[in-house]
Amino acid sequence: MSDTVPAEISVQLSQALDVIERHLESTLLAVHLYGSALDGGLKPHSDIDLLVTVAARLDEAVRRALLVDLLEVSAPHGESRVLRALEVTVVVRSDVVPWRYPARRELQFGEWQRKDILAGIFEPATADMDLAILLTKARRHSIALAGSAAEDCFDPVPESDLLKALTDTLDLWNSPPDWAGDERNVVLTLSRIWYSTETCKVASKDAAACWALERLPAQHQSVLLEARQAYLGQGKDCLASRTDQLEAFVHFVKDEATKLLDARP
Numbered sequence: 001m002s003d004t005v006p007a008e009i010s011v012q013l014s015q016a017l018d019v020i021e022r023h024l025e026s027t028l029l030a031v032h033l034y035g036s037a038l039d040g041g042l043k044p045h046s047d048i049d050l051l052v053t054v055a056a057r058l059d060e061a062v063r064r065a066l067l068v069d070l071l072e073v074s075a076p077h078g079e080s081r082v083l084r085a086l087e088v089t090v091v092v093r094s095d096v097v098p099w100r101y102p103a104r105r106e107l108q109f110g111e112w113q114r115k116d117i118l119a120g121i122f123e124p125a126t127a128d129m130d131l132a133i134l135l136t137k138a139r140r141h142s143i144a145l146a147g148s149a150a151e152d153c154f155d156p157v158p159e160s161d162l163l164k165a166l167t168d169t170l171d172l173w174n175s176p177p178d179w180a181g182d183e184r185n186v187v188l189t190l191s192r193i194w195y196s197t198e199t200c201k202v203a204s205k206d207a208a209a210c211w212a213l214e215r216l217p218a219q220h221q222s223v224l225l226e227a228r229q230a231y232l233g234q235g236k237d238c239l240a241s242r243t244d245q246l247e248a249f250v251h252f253v254k255d256e257a258t259k260l261l262d263a264r265p
Contacts (some may be wrong), residue, residue, distance in 0.1 A: 096155075097154060175244075192205060220248065
């Protein structure tokens with residue numbers, strides 16, 4: 001494993017890699033670390049992001065066993081001194097190479113699924129617009145924990161598909177029920193989308209928030225500032241109680257990003 005892997009997660013990464021290799025060994029092509037661990041540094045609420053590439057679609061028994069065992073090497077934010085939350089995305093190489101939009105995701109694991117997994121509910125493979133953003137991030141900056149470098153594994157995602165993914169993501173958030181329970185993440189993700197629609201680049205949550213704060217009208221800044229400080233572990237997250245301000249922020253940033261998207265050829 002590369003010495004550029006953050007030391008604080010090296011043991012957990014080894015454990016996660018052991019689980020992945022045990023279940024996927026016969027078909028495993030590559031495992032890439034990307035995201036916050038490499039871009040801007042891990043924050044108190046940062047996940048460890050892993051992209052796993054396999055050669056063939058998963059047997060249902062393998063899918064279920066992998067998801068269950070990943071629970072043992074991951075933990076919800078703030079509940080363990082030694083484990084962070086994992087987010088593991090598995091793709092079949094032929095589903096993403098050659099690239100097409102939206103590409104098919106074979107499996108995804110995250111702490112938001114813990115209750116369902118324990119109850120025997122397993123998310124199936126599905127088309128995933130977010131893969132356009134994920135693969136862009138992995139090709140731009142990742143570490144191969146197994147297999148070849150990401151730029152050798154995947155085709156570049158065309159700018160038009162990256163912008164399409166941003167547009168489709170914006171369409172998810174229209175009224176308070178759409179972001180209930182996930183307010184901080186939605187605020188920070190909207191800032192990243194706004195940044196990406198302006199620059200066609202992908203930034204960390206913290207960097208995008210700083211960029212957006214410089215461009216937000218004063219009446220919207222407190223919402224993003226609270227989300228950023230909570231993400232950094234520097235303040236409390238009370239966004240759920242700020243219904244009107246939160247909704248105004250969401251619609252303002254959506255409108256700004258949409259105008260930028262509509263202005264592109």
